[in-house]
Amino acid sequence: MRATTVLRKPAGPHPSPTDSPRRTFLGALAVLTAAAVLHVGVVLVVHSQTNGDALFPDAQGYRSASDMIAAAWRSGIPWEPRNISGMVGSAVWGYPAIMALCRLLTGGGWLAAKTVLALLAATGAVAAYGLALTSGRGRKRAAAAGLMVGASPSLLLWDAWGLKDGLITSIVLWSLLVQTRARFSLACFSTLVSIYACLYLRPTAALFLGVALLARVRFRREYLAGSLVLVGAAAVFILPRVMTLFGLVDSLEVHDGTRLAFGGGYGSQNLLNHPQYLVTLLLGPFPWEFGPETAVPERWLYLGTIIWIACLFLGPTALRRAWADTTGVGRAAVLGASAYAAAYMAAFGGAFYRQRSLLECMLLLLVVLYLPLSPARAMMRIHVWLAAIAAVAVVHSPHLTPTAWSKCLAVCVLGLAVPLAFTYGRRGAARRFRERHT
Missing domain, CATH: 1.10.287 (Helix Hairpins)
Structure with a gap:
């Protein structure tokens, strides 16, 4: 007779009694140390191999804008958003301003700022570790989640090249951790602060956080106060900024004379107007292209692409289990990532791998946390x-x-x-x- 299947009770949102605060702290410290060493090490290696030159036009713009902002602050110009926006030439001026602040705090140049930002990005590994424990996973799987996020090849390279993707991923992970662990009113306040910061860094990341927070709303009395605070603060602080950014969409240019809009601009492979680029989104940058025309910095992203392709195969099974987890990070992360992916595909599409790095990180995290397979069968x-x-x-x-x-x-x-x-x-x-x- 065939044995009946016994359904196991899903793990709760709290760690097991054997996870003492001391062991949890030591585990988080070990994950942070490993991630920090990797991030700073890659920054130093790339900086030395490139003679301190920026490899991407965006990185060159961040470097020159942060230098200009730091010089202006040293000369006594007020720290007003209007002044910073005028120096950067963009309404999304958050990253150059943060880089300039790092320059002031360290008294150094671009390398010192990249090192500080890489350390901040490395803390995202600790947030992933905490999300795993909060979602009821054991210490081993939590450590694996933290190390996989901290050692993500794509995020390591973006940090080393002076770009903002590692910092944005860290902000999103810490916001998800606060949403999962804190009371709803405190989660609302923290998420609003993160959303406001992301509106100056990358507005689509703010959409991720907003949808993830809405996934936690319940029709209960204790959620009423937090919901009222959320709606009021969003109307006063968030909505005017969103309307300003939305009004600038048709005026933004990703190349001289080519407007961004939502139809895809210069270099864009918008999937709504160009569905043939879906393969580029799923499999690019293609790791099997080694011709002379591919001798560019993006070649170093091939390892991250292989991990992304592997996670795409394991993703459906992990996402089903993540969707069933309403007390941990699962369902909130799935909804937030889906909203981010929809905005990403509508605006940029296949070739903007930097914007895809947040999706790569979240998919990798969900696979590590929710895949119901042993490592041997998964491999x-x-x-x-x-x-x-x-x-x-x-x-x-x-x-x-x-x-x-x-x-x-x-x-x-x-x-x-x-x-x-x-x-x-x-x-x-x-x-x-x-x-x-x-």
């Missing part, structure tokens, strides 16, 4: 999935298979290798299962 499935992607890549790339005969040969070899790898992987998993239960 087996990832290997088969990556082998299938490699089969497509080999046929697609003119550098790997330049002729029709080489493409046919590659298809035959990979057509035999993928089923064999899947078969032997299943046999190995079954053998390990028998060994553990005998």
